[in-house]
Amino acid sequence: MNGGGYFGRYGGCYVPEVLIPALEQMAQGFEEIKSDPVFLEEFYTTLREINGRPTAFTPLPRISEKLGGARLFMKNEGLNHTGAHKINHCIGQALLAKRLGKKRIIAETGAGQHGYASAAVCARLGLDCTVYMGRKDYERQRPNVYWMELLGAKVVAVDDGSQTLNDAVIAAFKDWVANPESFYLLGSAVGPHPFPAMNTFFQKIVGEEIREQCLTETGKLPDYCLACVGGGSNAMGIFYDFLDEQSVQLIGVEAGGRGMQPGEHASKVQRGVEGIFEGYHSYFLQDGTGNIAGTHSVSAGLDYCGVSPILAYLADEKRIQFESASDEEALAAVQMVAREEGFILALESAHAFAHAFKLAPQCSPDEVIVINASGRGEKDLFITMRHFQEESLLTYAQYLLK
């Protein structure tokens, strides 16, 4: 990273002037805590106390054998409290907010996992929490809305635009403009400086743990690390610690949706163009004249138009390779991991698994693939059930209405 939060030419801090004091304060706070032993001790203790870190490093022997080729392992971030990796950066940012004397937190959420984690952490720290969620996500990830509300957060459904994550981010920024004294707890490695660097800093523990666990389990570092890419928080979490290990191949898997036509996917590194939006310079899905384009993914958490400026930079540098997995492939991966290994994955994470299943047979048996299972799949109950057992879902809905 060079000055001002730039990664090559990507990143930066492109916000209305009214937000600059808040972002400067946040950036300065972040600089201080990075090397403050008291803060870091509290951060790591909290990760241990409420998430039970380190999370498990789990071999997938049956699938490895079935596919032939590499040995597959998953890093199970779904074991975190609230069910995904999101709570790692929520704990870090909320502790920073506390330190800066903030009383009110604003957050956006797509799948609801970041909002759920924010709500839980805010409840524990006694912070007021407002979560913005696109109306479409509010409907399709309803269980998480309920959890957030039970945890005392205010959840606002955003009716604007395509009613997904992008619109939630914009609504959260508008709230921040009206309330610049609040703390915006952004949910991925996107947005203006210092968010991408800060998010990565709090998520990099995932890769650090993998390094040790993989050495213990296999006697070597991974040959491949895979993660799904929405904004890039779980991907930067698993990749960061291996960036300087040239033997470790890093693969980000984007949402292939229903196909590569515009509006049908969310593969921004592969299909997006350079732009500057929502505070940062990166790749965005656009219409060719500078308007932001629509996206689609079966997984709400990947259904977003932009990507971390750090990932954009590392893609250009050819350090990270990008691939896509379709809605159907992700759903098939959920089913396969459930049947063969006994885990129910979040639909987001399943994209990374879907690509790993294509990659593994091309590898030799001494190669190790580690996949970030960024979240568990309970939140997707009604989406996957509609897909796998629509009749049972309808019967259950009728039963509930009785």
Next chain:
Amino acid sequence: MSHLVLGYPTLQESIATAEQYIAAGYEILELQIPFSHPTADGPVITQACRDAVEKGNITVEDCLGALAGIREKYPDQEIIVMTYLNRIFAFGLERFCLEMEALGIQHIIVPDLPVDSPQAHTILAQKVQLVPVLAANVHPERLDKLLGMGFDFFYLMSDFKITGSTFSLHPRLQEVIERIKTANPLARVGIGFGISTAEQVRLVTTHADYAIIGSTLIKAKMEGRLAEVMADLAV
């Protein structure tokens, strides 16, 4: 100073509205090139931008054509162009500045472009000036830095809110204006966001050079009451 979205509801009608503003004697026209996701605007302007982009397929080129038409008819009318960064980034920043220069437009407002960022430097290397959009929370050191950069037009947000919110005037703005005027007596200051009555126009213009009216006029246009609302706003 009055604002509209080019291409809303159609390009022709927005040009006609601009002419209506000129006839009513507004000193400066703030003409917005629509972007799909106007991140600092409230529901009214957002809707107008969406309609222009989605229904009208309005491009930057279309807007430049409309501006050229207005310029030809009103060679002396002061016009400020407002848009979001990604729209002109995609068009090409230098190319956009050259177009502005050719149209005799001296100022542009890009709310999501900090005026000391690399892209702002690209723009400032050309002949067009950026208008910083400031709020009451601007740090004195930052304001001094911007004043040192030679900006001569400042847009102040009436309060901490997005466009089209209920009007209020933040008490600290007075101090910001004084600092601007002390450093550069020739600098002009406009205040906008939420202004919807003649009384508010009067109040704002006791502090600033211009009251900037946006959402109120666009909403009036949406409701077919533009002439009536313009008459109500006259001071």
